Amino acid sequence: YTLSNLNFFLSILLSILITVLTLKLKMRLLLLLIINIIGIYLNRLLDITMRSAYNQLCKNAIVRNSLLSEHTLISKMIDSLMPRKYAKEIMEDFDVFRERLQNLNLSHKDEDDLQRTIFRPLHIEIMENVSILFADIVGFTHMSSNKSASQLVSLLSDLYGRFDDLCVQMSCEKIATLGDCYYCVSGCPEPRQDHAKSCLLMGLAMINAIEEFDQDNNEQVDMRVGVHSGSVNCGIVGTRKFKFDIFSNDVTLANKMESTGKPGNCLLE
Numbered sequence: 034y035t036l037s038n039l040n041f042f043l044s045i046l047l048s049i050l051i052t053v054l055t056l057k058l059k060m061r062l063l064l065l066l067i068i069n070i071i072g073i074y075l076n077r078l079l080d081i082t083m084r085s086a087y088n089q090l091c092k093n094a095i096v097r098n099s100l101l102s103e104h105t106l107i108s109k110m111i112d113s114l115m116p117r118k119y120a121k122e123i124m125e126d127f128d129v130f131r132e133r134l135q136n137l138n139l140s141h142k143d144e145d146d147l148q149r150t151i152f153r154p155l156h157i158e159i160m161e162n163v164s165i166l167f168a169d170i171v172g173f174t175h176m177s178s179n180k181s182a183s184q185l186v187s188l189l190s191d192l193y194g195r196f197d198d199l200c201v202q203m204s205c206e207k208i209a210t211l212g213d214c215y216y217c218v219s220g221c222p223e224p225r226q227d228h229a230k231s232c233l234l235m236g237l238a239m240i241n242a243i244e245e246f247d248q249d250n251n252e253q254v255d256m257r258v259g260v261h262s263g264s265v266n267c268g269i270v271g272t273r274k275f276k277f278d279i280f281s282n283d284v285t286l287a288n289k290m291e292s293t294g295k296p297g298n299c300l301l302e
Contacts, residue, residue: 115277116206116222119269157268163220164232164262165284166205167291168196168239172254173213188250189213195242203235208279215239216288218279221267232260236299258299259291 111120170176170192177185196215200207204225205217217235220228236258243256263283269275286302294300 115269118222119277157266157270158222159264160221160224160267161264162224162228162262163218163265163279163283164228164260165216165218165265165279165287166232166236166258166260167214167216167288168236168256168258169215169291170213170243170254171257171296172252176252176254188252191250192243192246195246196239199235199238199242203238204231205235208277214291218265218267221265221279222277229260229262232262233299233301236260240297240299255296257291257294257296259287259289259294260299261287261290261302 108120114120176188180188193210193215197207199205200217203219205219206221206223207215207217209216217232219225219231219235225231239258240256243254247253261283263281263286265279265281265284267277267279270278290300290302
């Protein structure tokens with residue numbers, strides 16, 4: 034009786050031990066499964082995060098390249114509107130202008146205060162030893178009388194394009210075109226010792242250029258050129274629409290010299 038009871042108790046104990054070991058194994062398997070699931074989830078989450086960060090970096094690179102392209106375009110546009118000396122100053126102040134514009138809505142100011150807030154004080158320089166050239170197209174009225182607006186603009190664009198190229202070659206700075214009048218300056222804003230020579234060569238080259246223009250377009254126009262040397266006030270003028278300009282009595286005199294000159298000649302003083 035005692036031996037059989039002992040066997041019974043041993044069998045029960047063995048069953049309990051097997052059950053416990055089985056439960057521990059199942060728990061370990063379950064724990065391992067849970068750990069693997071969490072690892073897969075974290076790996077997937079990390080992959081999604083990395084892909085999202087990569088896509089964002091690509092978008093940032095595209096935006097940065099676009100901004101650089103826009104900045105380059107703006108720089109070229111400003112360079113085409115004013116001398117590089119002043120264009121560089123404008124570009125350096127670009128961020129300041131933008132910050133001031135963003136802050137305008139935070140305060141209530143009148144019109145004069147707004148203009149002073151947006152734009153920095155633009156100075157005017159006095160330049161000595163400068164030569165000013167004014168040139169006028171003789172026969173422009175007759176040429177424009179039988180042309181449409183688009184034809185006339187195309188012809189003027191062709192002619193003024195030739196003059197612009199000559200400005201670069203002769204080291205002159207184009208100021209503006211006023212209808213059929215073209216005027217430029219040498220020795221301003223960058224001083225030059227040979228400013229008079231540059232303007233003289235520019236005037237003679239313009240006369241030759243308009244002869245070639247007549248031959249290419251079957252026209253009969255001529256050039257009247259006046260050159261005068263003296264001093265000018267130069268700088269960026271205007272607030273809303275600013276531009277590089279020159280003004281002085283010598284500029285007025287150069288203009289009068291052009292108007293009293295002869296076609297096909299360059300009048301000097």
